[in-house]
Each structure stands twice: as C-alpha cells, then as structure tokens.
Amino acid sequence: MNGTSTYAGYGRIILVAAAFLLCWELAGRVPVSGVRVFPPISRIAMDYLVSWDVYLNHVSETIRTAGLGLLIGSVAAAVAALVFCFLPSVERLFQGVNITLFSIPTVAIGPLLVLILGGSWPQIVLAAIMVYFPTMAAILVGLRDIDPRHVDIVRAYGGGSFSVLRFVRLRSAVPGILAGLRVAASLSVLGAILGEFGSGERWGLGTFLLGSLGQSNAERLWGISIAAAAVALAGYGFFALLGKLTASTVQVTMAASRVPEQMSWSAGRGKLSNIAMIAGSVALPFAIWSGGLWILGLSSIVAPGPLDIVSYLFVSPESADNLVRLLSALGQTLPLAALGVVLGLLAAFVLAALSVVSPGMLKIVLPISMVLQSTPLVALTPIILLLLGRDILASMAMAVIVVFFPAFLLLVHGFSLVPRAALETVKVYGGSRLQQLRLISIPHSLDYVFAAAKLVAPRALLGVMVAEWLLTGTGIGNLMDVSRGAFDYGMVWSCAVVSILVSVLAYHLITVTERRFR
C-alpha cells in the first residue's frame, strides 16, 4: 500500500465509522428493542465517565500482563528463530512443539496454568504462548528468506555465517519482526484476557467481563468489549506505526501459516534418520509436558502427566465414565467448529472472489476487516450474547467470525498476487472478469485457501470453546469449566490434551489434503 492510498483509507474508515456511530446512537434510542442490544453510544460513554476508575484498574492490569507476555513471548520467539535458522535439525525436532503451540486452543490451557502457577503468571504465560508462534514464524522467515546475492557478496570477502547474520539476515528480518509484533501485540491482549477468566484475579478485563456477563447491563458489556478492542488495536497500531516509520511493512499472516509447511516431514535425507526425527518431534511435546511437571514438582492429582491421563481415560475404575463424558462433550464441540471453518472459509472465499470482480467493494471491506481481525475475539462475546443469546447459534457465530476475518484477509492477499500479465492475457482474448476469476485467480490462489484453512482451524475450535465456556454451557469448553469447579483435574487436563490433539490432527489433515490436491 502506498502513502496516499493509506491516508485515503484512513479517511474512509473515519467517514464510515462516523456514519456508523450516528446510526447506532439513533438505533439505541428507538425505545422498543434498541436499549437491550444496542445501547446508545452516549450511554456507553456515560458508563466510562461514571466508572472510569474501575475501567482504568481493569484495563491497566490487562495491559501490564499482556505487555509482559508480549515481552517474554517475543524474546522466546527471537531466540527460537535464531536457533532454528542456524540448526535446521533442531527445528525439525521442535516441529511437533511448534505445531502444538500454533494450534493450541489457548482457552484450554488457561485453567491448567492456574493450577500450576500463581498470581498473574497464568495470564502472562498464556499471552506469551499466543505471541510465540506468529512472532517466531515471522522472524524465521525474515532471517531465512534472504537475497542469495547478498550472501555471495559477504562470502566473497571471507565473511562466515556470523557476518551473514550481522550484515544481511538481521536487517532483512526487521520488516518481518515488526509485522510479527503487530499481530502478536493484539494476540497478547487476547491471551491475557483468556488467562484472567479462570485465574480468580481481582483485576483485568477478563475478570471484569466474566463478572458482568451475568448482569444484563448492556452499556457495561459494550463498554468492556470496546475497551478490550481498543487495547488490542493500540498495540497493533503501535507496531504498525513503528513499521511505517522504518518504512518496513510486510504481510505476516502468510508467514504464520507457511513456516510449519517448510518444516515438511518428507524432506530428504535417509529414511531411518527421517523416521527418528519424526518420532522425536512427536515425542518432544510429551517429554516437555512430563519433564516440566517433574521440574515443578507438582502432585500428579493437580497436574497429571501423560501416563496419568491415559490411566484416567482408559485404565482406572471410572475411566469408562470419564471417557464417555469427554467424548460426548467433544461430540458437541467438534461439529460446530468444523461447520464454523467451512462456513467462515466459504464466506471469506466468496467475498474475496467478489472483491476481485468488483474491486470497489474492497475499499470499504478491507479496512473494516483489518480492524476486526485484530480485535480480540473475547471482546465479541458480550455482543454475541446480546444479539444471539446463549444457544448454539452463539457458538456458531463465534466460530464463523473468528474464521472469517483472517481467512478473508489472507485470500484477498492471495488474489492480489495473481500476476497481472496472466489476467491481461484473458482480457486480450475478450474474457470477462468472471472468466479471469475462474481461469486464473482461483487456481492461482489455491495455495492461499489451504494456508487459510490451516490458520483458522485451530481458531475455530478456540472460538467455539470460548463461547461454550462463557455462554452456552455445552461441549468441551463447558466441561472444562465445570470440572474445574468440581476439582476433577484429570478431566480438565484431558479436555486440554484432547483439544490440542484435535487441533494438531486438523492441521495435518489439511496438509495431507493439500498434497493430494497437487
């Protein structure tokens, strides 16, 4: 995007937003239905004015934990990316861990962290976990995707890999790092809020939200949503501005979905060492799990290891009952998440394709999507509660929304990369826009469809679980919450492990489908 069109973009956003706010204010003032769902903007503003100290305490606590999480997560990401860049075999070994961290439904491990850690550390660690993957991916791609000619020049003067790092890689990675941090900043806010749900901490937007969901105070719910979104957007904006100042902006969503792909399991080498590598990378997450518990010296009742979970689900006297409860909850959650992925992707694809046919539409939809994509999804829960209530539709909506925006942005990006010359070839022979779409754009952006699927599948599960926990009281999200209350820690851990496994499985399923397709 060049300078002028960005400013024009800002102008459009402001105009659309102003019109939107005006309609909202008016709608809220319609006496019959308005107040319950859309409180007038002025009332929300009043709530801020009257309870500003409460808001301030909650917001500043969330900023503190999110900030710490961002710091820890991005330092870990930078270290990991450097190690992976120089030692590809370590990267292959950590592939299982990386994919796990990529697809972890964060809300699932929040309660575990609360069991293990004290104070505000669960929130901080959760934020760090959410930050780690996209940042690591963006830095690694930046360090790796360098111009080979630059390497040649350094090597021609006797420079070794350290010189290449110093003169070429680090600087090449800057745009990627900033783009990664941009996305990570808003994710850290989401992580902090999700962590606060189960933590029982006094302050924080998550606590505030949880406490307010029961009261039917629409102004308050909207107030919290907007505050959470504003904090996340501020973080995003800060790094976007930094990127603009250093004139280094880059698309990062693709990087996030691309790195695990590069670490493809079928990469060369001997068959035996390859199998050993795969086995190692599968085993490593479990090793870290049991090793971590062993180091922390926690009792196996509060923090069961892999074997304890196997026993809980398959061996112990109550195992049959446990397994049935877990599977039936899973049976409620999975279809919704899957449907969410399909519907969200479909909507994103159709809309992205439409925007190719009529580019004018993009000018309005794109800025809005960018804003909404970096809004933490929990900020949506109160609004969904107000609009859709507490039934299955709410879970569905949550899944579709979390899937739609990142998928849409990624697909629009994919469509925009279709070579102009190819499109013009169709045009020269009298082809219509629709033919351009069918013959060129869609086949060309297939990569992006799969990338989007990988990116959003774990998010859909996360979305449904959050909705289940906060709103609907069904499925695995709810089972976790209930089991926590009943001190049934085996079940809490089983839910977490199963939801992680499902995400990782979905990831690999999409990868396999993608290979078949080619």
Next chain:
Amino acid sequence: MNMLAKISNVVGSQASPANAGLVVTNVSKTFSVTAQSRMEPLQALKNVDLFCPQGSLTALIGPSGCGKSTLLRTIADLETPDSGEITICGESIRKILTRGELGIAFQDPGLLPWRTVRENIALPIQVLKRPVGEASAHINTLISLVGLAGFENALPAQLSGGMRQRVAIARALVTRPSLLLLDEPFGALDQILRRTMNLELQRIWMGDVTTAVLVTHGIDEAVFLADQIAVMHGKPGRITTIINVPFERPRPESLFSAPEFHRLCDEVAQHLHH
C-alpha cells in the same frame, strides 16, 4: 582441443608459483539434481584450464548460459568445483579472499537495499573487520570515479540500473584487490557511458596492476580491454579458444575505429560462432 593443449603447455612452462597469476587447472562443476526441480544434472564446467598471468586482463566471452558466471563464481570460491584446482600466485583462493585481496562485481549488482551508496561500497571493509574511517577518502575517490558524486546517500531503489552497476564496480574496487572479477559490469550502461567506463577501467587497472577477469558479451569491449580473450562454449561449459590481443597500452579511444581492431573483432566473432 588443439588449443587446449597449447594452454596447458603455457601453464606448464610459465606457472612457477611465485610469479604466476591466476591458474585454473582442470576444473569441472556439475549442478546436481535438487529435490524440487526435475532437471537433469547439468555439467556447467568441464575440464576448464585457464592461465591469467599476474597483472593481465582476461576477457571471458561466450553465448548466454555457457558457464561464464559459474566459472567466475568458482574462482571466487562461491561454488565448489567437483574436481580441479584454482590458485593465485601459488596460494589458495580462500587465503586471498580472507585477506580482502579479491574484488568482485556480479552480473546482478545485489546491493543491500537498506544501505546507502556509500554504505554499500563500504560493506567489504566492514566484513573484513577493518576500520571504515580510514577508507573514507578512498571511498570518495571511487564514488566520483564511477560518476556518482552527489548520490553518496541515495538508496539503491533511488538509482537507475546503470547507476547500481557502477556502485557494484566501486564496491569491487574498495579493498584495492589484487584479483578483480567482473561479471558483465557494464551490461546495463548505454553505449557512450560504456566507452567511458571502459577507458576508466583500463586506467584503474593499469594504475593498480591487478590481475583481472572480465565477463562480457561485447566483442569490442573484450578486444579493447583484454590482454587475452578466452572464448567459452556451453553444454558442457569449456574454454575453446584463447586469443591474444597485442595492442599496446594505454589504448586510446581511437583504437575503437582502427582497422586492426576490427580485424581482431571479426576473428573473435568467428570463434564465437563455432
């Protein structure tokens, strides 16, 4: 083949390690099949012999894709040959380049986009961990030499293709190399500027008397600048002919229109087309 035998004779008789310049002996290089591409293994260089006496300028000329760049990169130790040996005054190339005595400009300038003209030219000095400050005056001289005075602080993106190439040439000269490798350095320049740069290159090269290898597509450029012209042919890449250029130095610009100059150009063209 006859010619090849002659070259190795020359190498045999003159190449005492002390005074010998660049000696390439029996170098072969095959690009093997990689995982991604389904291409056949490609023999880019086959038994290449080349002898460039100390202080001489050798032009490497041949059809596109015949392996000129690969030979140059192999000399610079950027590609490892499958067999054969490359020495400079009896030393391995590795030693030469860690001492900063190699200067190289690629076909594609490959400037670092985030560095200014001046910083790009200074890069080799930094890689060699030498103080940049001391080279400051030399860098200034080079910048005006390649006609970029006033553009010291421009970024590569703000330069034309030809200007970028000139930055790459200045960068190749910044360490005062004793072996200079230039891969089509004047490819993106217009005819007039090209003539000027040819004269400049001759001046620089005569001033510092370095051993130089210049890859070029311009027959007249090769004849004007070189002491010897090595003609390459592809599939597999090999040197088929060596032509000596007898003109005295410094060669004046008027040489470009001399009849004996054109006669030699025709001879080179003949060899090129076989």
